[in-house]
Amino acid sequence: MTDTKRNRIGFIGAGRMATALAKGFLAQNATKAENMLACDVWPASREAFTKETGVECLAESLPVIQKSDVLFLAVKPQVLKEVTPEISRNSDSEQLIVSIAAGVTLSDLGRSLGDHRQLIRVMPNTPCLVGAGAAGMAASESVSAEDRQFIRGLLETVGVCHELPEKQLDVITGLSGSGPAYVFQMIEAMSDGAVMMGLQRDIALQLAAQTVLGAAKMSLETGLHPGQLKDGVTSPGGTTIAGIAALERGGFRAAVIDAVEAGTLRSQELAGNK
Known part of the structure; x- marks a missing residue:
């Protein structure tokens, strides 16, 4: 400093x-x-x-x-x-x-x-x-x-x-200010899915959080586009593409985009900027 x-x-x-x-x-x-x-x-x-x-x-x-x-x-x-x-x-x-x-x-x-x-x-x-x-x-x-x-x-x-x-x-507010809550919800949901499929809760939570940490670290350290990193673990007819297809059917990307937009708009509303 x-x-x-x-x-x-x-x-x-x-x-x-x-x-x-x-x-x-x-x-x-x-x-x-x-x-x-x-x-x-x-x-x-x-x-x-x-x-x-x-x-x-x-x-x-x-x-x-x-x-x-x-x-x-x-x-x-x-x-x-x-x-x-x-x-x-x-x-x-x-x-x-x-x-x-x-x-x-x-x-x-x-x-x-x-x-x-x-x-x-x-x-x-x-x-x-x-x-x-x-x-x-x-x-x-x-x-x-x-x-x-x-x-x-x-x-x-x-x-x-x-x-x-x-x-x-205001965009920063909707993205990184509120963003940790979005990620925490994702970690919770990933661990819930693993528990539903038979994994014990403590292991599910640790692996879900570590998976998010590792993916973020790869994105920052490689500098590659997230889509390119995604393609690197998505084999034809494999497990990852099946999971991605499920996320797409559930509107995952649109929901995250909407969350950032909602956080941004709420930041503007709090100050009476709209």
């Missing part, structure tokens, strides 16, 4: 995504627990965040705002407007504010923060918890190249991150 003077990282909201990011940053030695601080209104969330990260989590947001060089807004889009007034009153003009609220545009965020200019919008996903995240980010024009590189580098310690035009971040 690029060296920076932005050493202190704060989280407004200490839910699953904030926990995943904080744990990932710590696991990859991107920062230290003593350089992070979080807050959340829910006692259970505060307790869980501190237990999993070792980072102090407060009930009040003011100390987090005042002590952070980089402030992650890790709350749901629907409640973001409840936390921005205090940030607007107490934030330093040079503080870098990073929002992970789905669908909230940089312009809307800036207005809600009293025209604060140091803004970055990020859409991460929960696999950053295991160093395998996939994120997209967009920055306001006032953010320096150094700060953009810092946040991109921070996110790259827990996966991959692409800086994109902001209009594409």
Whole structure:
């Protein structure tokens, strides 16, 4: 990561995504627990965040705002407007504010923060918890190249991150933001099929998850088109083509495309962009 003077990282909201990011940053030695601080209104969330990260989590947001060089807004889009007034009153003009609220545009965020200019919008996903995240980010024009590189580098310690035009971040939300849930459902369905055919559940789950992991690794490391990789394991009249035909009859590809589209449209709806 690029060296920076932005050493202190704060989280407004200490839910699953904030926990995943904080744990990932710590696991990859991107920062230290003593350089992070979080807050959340829910006692259970505060307790869980501190237990999993070792980072102090407060009930009040003011100390987090005042002590952070980089402030992650890790709350749901629907409640973001409840936390921005205090940030607007107490934030330093040079503080870098990073929002992970789905669908909230940089312009809307800036207005809600009293025209604060140091803004970055990020859409991460929960696999950053295991160093395998996939994120997209967009920055306001006032953010320096150094700060953009810092946040991109921070996110790259827990996966991959692409800086994109902001209009594409809703698509990132529908694809990689929501995508892990699609894959988890596929793993569950694959293991259910194996159990139905006589395999014990623990083995079925492990092999299904490992199969998805292996296929993803092959796709990333070979750089080959997924269709080409699919053809490489599809013999004439064999078991794989029989399974693929069943997926096609069930509308598998169309359902996945529809899921990404639905996630994208919902991201737009959450911010009132439609």
